[in-house]
Amino acid sequence: MTADISKKLKTAEVEKISHIDYFKIAISVDCVIFGFENKELRVLLIKSDLEEFAGKWSLLGDLVKVDEDLDSAPYRVLRQRTGLDDVFLQQVGSFGAINRHPSGRVITTAYYSLINIRNHKLEITDNEVHWHSLKNLKDLAFDHKQIIESCLQRLRIQIMDEPVIFNLLPEKFSLRELQDLYQAILGIKLDRRNFRKKIALKNWLDDLDEMEDDVPHRPGKLYKLKTGLKKNKLIEAAEKVK
Amino acid sequence: MTADISKKLKTAEVEKISHIDYFKIAISVDCVIFGFENKELRVLLIKSDLEEFAGKWSLLGDLVKVDEDLDSAPYRVLRQRTGLDDVFLQQVGSFGAINRHPSGRVITTAYYSLINIRNHKLEITDNEVHWHSLKNLKDLAFDHKQIIESCLQRLRIQIMDEPVIFNLLPEKFSLRELQDLYQAILGIKLDRRNFRKKIALKNWLDDLDEMEDDVPHRPGKLYKLKTGLKKNKLIEAAEKVK
DNA sequence: TCAAAAGTGTTGACTTTACACCCATGA
DNA sequence: TCATGGGTGTAAAGTCAACACTTTTGA
Numbered sequence: 001m002t003a004d005i006s007k008k009l010k011t012a013e014v015e016k017i018s019h020i021d022y023f024k025i026a027i028s029v030d031c032v033i034f035g036f037e038n039k040e041l042r043v044l045l046i047k048s049d050l051e052e053f054a055g056k057w058s059l060l061g062d063l064v065k066v067d068e069d070l071d072s073a074p075y076r077v078l079r080q081r082t083g084l085d086d087v088f089l090q091q092v093g094s095f096g097a098i099n100r101h102p103s104g105r106v107i108t109t110a111y112y113s114l115i116n117i118r119n120h121k122l123e124i125t126d127n128e129v130h131w132h133s134l135k136n137l138k139d140l141a142f143d144h145k146q147i148i149e150s151c152l153q154r155l156r157i158q159i160m161d162e163p164v165i166f167n168l169l170p171e172k173f174s175l176r177e178l179q180d181l182y183q184a185i186l187g188i189k190l191d192r193r194n195f196r197k198k199i200a201l202k203n204w205l206d207d208l209d210e211m212e213d214d215v216p217h218r219p220g221k222l223y224k225l226k227t228g229l230k231k232n233k234l235i236e237a238a239e240k241v242k
Numbered sequence: 243m244t245a246d247i248s249k250k251l252k253t254a255e256v257e258k259i260s261h262i263d264y265f266k267i268a269i270s271v272d273c274v275i276f277g278f279e280n281k282e283l284r285v286l287l288i289k290s291d292l293e294e295f296a297g298k299w300s301l302l303g304d305l306v307k308v309d310e311d312l313d314s315a316p317y318r319v320l321r322q323r324t325g326l327d328d329v330f331l332q333q334v335g336s337f338g339a340i341n342r343h344p345s346g347r348v349i350t351t352a353y354y355s356l357i358n359i360r361n362h363k364l365e366i367t368d369n370e371v372h373w374h375s376l377k378n379l380k381d382l383a384f385d386h387k388q389i390i391e392s393c394l395q396r397l398r399i400q401i402m403d404e405p406v407i408f409n410l411l412p413e414k415f416s417l418r419e420l421q422d423l424y425q426a427i428l429g430i431k432l433d434r435r436n437f438r439k440k441i442a443l444k445n446w447l448d449d450l451d452e453m454e455d456d457v458p459h460r461p462g463k464l465y466k467l468k469t470g471l472k473k474n475k476l477i478e479a480a481e482k483v484k
Numbered sequence: 485t486c487a488a489a490a491g492t493g494t495t496g497a498c499t500t501t502a503c504a505c506c507c508a509t510g511a
Numbered sequence: 512t513c514a515t516g517g518g519t520g521t522a523a524a525g526t527c528a529a530c531a532c533t534t535t536t537g538a
Contacts, residue, residue: 024308027267027338027349066266066347070338094336094351096269096312105308107269109336109349176489193492194528217488218535418516435519436501459515460508 030061047128053141112151114167174220272303289370295383356409416462
């Protein structure tokens with residue numbers, strides 16, 4: 001019986017050789033980096049450096065290295081391209097239409113990231129990087145429009161019952177800012193009283209006993225996310241999935 | 243200005259050459275095929291044909307071909323390995339730890355599939371294929387245990403508001419069978435009266451005015467999924483996401 | 485004193501849960 | 512006649528949506 005089985009088995013080395021033709025696909029990661037400014041949800045895009053997509057905007061991404069975890073690659077991309085470290089990242093899905101990339105067969109895994117535009121001064125090495133409003137996104141390179149849509153979809157679901165949205169806000173924020181942000185992401189207006197009730201119920205926030213001081217109207221109370229709730233590592237998110 | 247940009251741009255051909263080292267990662271798909279039998283949720287596994295995993299069970303999967311859409315690959319795998327066509331499939335996520343595969347660097351994209359064990363007589367070309375109960379899954383090859391967990395997680399969410407569960411049942415079924423199935427997937431007992439109310443509310447079912455005839459107790463009414471509701475193509479699922 | 489937003493409760497509609505009895509069938 | 516599940520309604524608790532007035536601040 002054992003002999004029987006082992007006759008059919010092949011070593012990994014043999015398998016690799018027999019499949020060597022398959023090692024002709026590259027895999028990339030693309031980051032959909034959301035930010036919030038001026039009551040609008042934004043996404044960070046870069047001018048494509050491919051001739052085929054001259055003038056078009058694209059997501060920040062890169063090929064995955066042979067000795068690099070898939071889920072580590074988007075962290076590297078963010079670090080290298082924007083200087084950001086320790087950000088919230090979550091895998092959304094993989095996109096692999098045959099002709100999605102003009103350089104050859106490249107399958108990409110998309111991640112979404114939430115960052116605070118003000119806090120993180122981007123060390124942008126390339127000046128052709130820009131925060132785009134999510135309205136009027138057109139003429140994107142590759143299938144990046146579709147990827148952004150999927151990530152937005154995922155974001156909308158996730159903010160409803162996980163405390164991820166706070167990655168988009170400064171440490172201290174008012175309930176108005178939080179509500180504006182929910183509205184920007186969901187694309188709908190929310191009732192103020194009901195919104196405050198719902199947030200209070202979730203028990204995500206600590207009241208700081210401080211007030212806004214830079215607004216041209218009655219200042220609101222400032223809050224911060226309760227410590228221990230911030231899930232800003234993909235690894236922690238993965239734990240939750242288990 | 244135009245000249246300025248084009249100086250920095252590279253053609254896809256040039257890019258491909260400069261990145262040729264990256265085309266050393268293979269990508270595979272793995273299918274988590276769920277079935278329902280004996281009031282239990284099952285998953286279809288195959289004995290690994292790799293020496294490194296001798297005796298261990300693994301998911302049905304294969305490397306993605308260079309000229310094959312990523313999302314088409316799991317359909318091919320199912321067709322080749324089980325003779326199944328036109329099944330429900332949905333992408334769940336990609337797994338890419340560096341050493342997850344002993345043959346080399348292989349990143350895999352996981353899909354979950356729902357099929358009716360009885361209806362589809364599997365044309366199994368290999369007799370080392372088996373329907374496993376989800377309890378006592380151990381000693382799986384690769385990271386397949388973790389992949390199954392992720393897919394189960396997704397399944398649990400999806401059955402709550404999309405009519406996908408019916409892919410696991412025969413054309414005609416009773417409400418008891420449906421409830422047993424929900425219970426098996428969710429791992430909890432449900433109240434019969436409340437369950438029936440909730441299902442009625444969803445308006446997914448047509449009453450067939452027929453009765454069970456093979457049960458050792460009072461027979462229940464038979465129902466079928468309303469026509470037009472069955473989402474059994476990944477493409478249609480993707481439409482919904484948009 | 486005006487404009488802008490802060491802060492705050494109640495009601496009605498709806499949803500969810502818990503729970504028990506009689507009925508039809510086959511063995 | 513027994514065992515098994517089929518089939519059904521109601522009441523209490525909880526959640527959700529709609530809605531308006533007074534207060535505080537800066538300009």
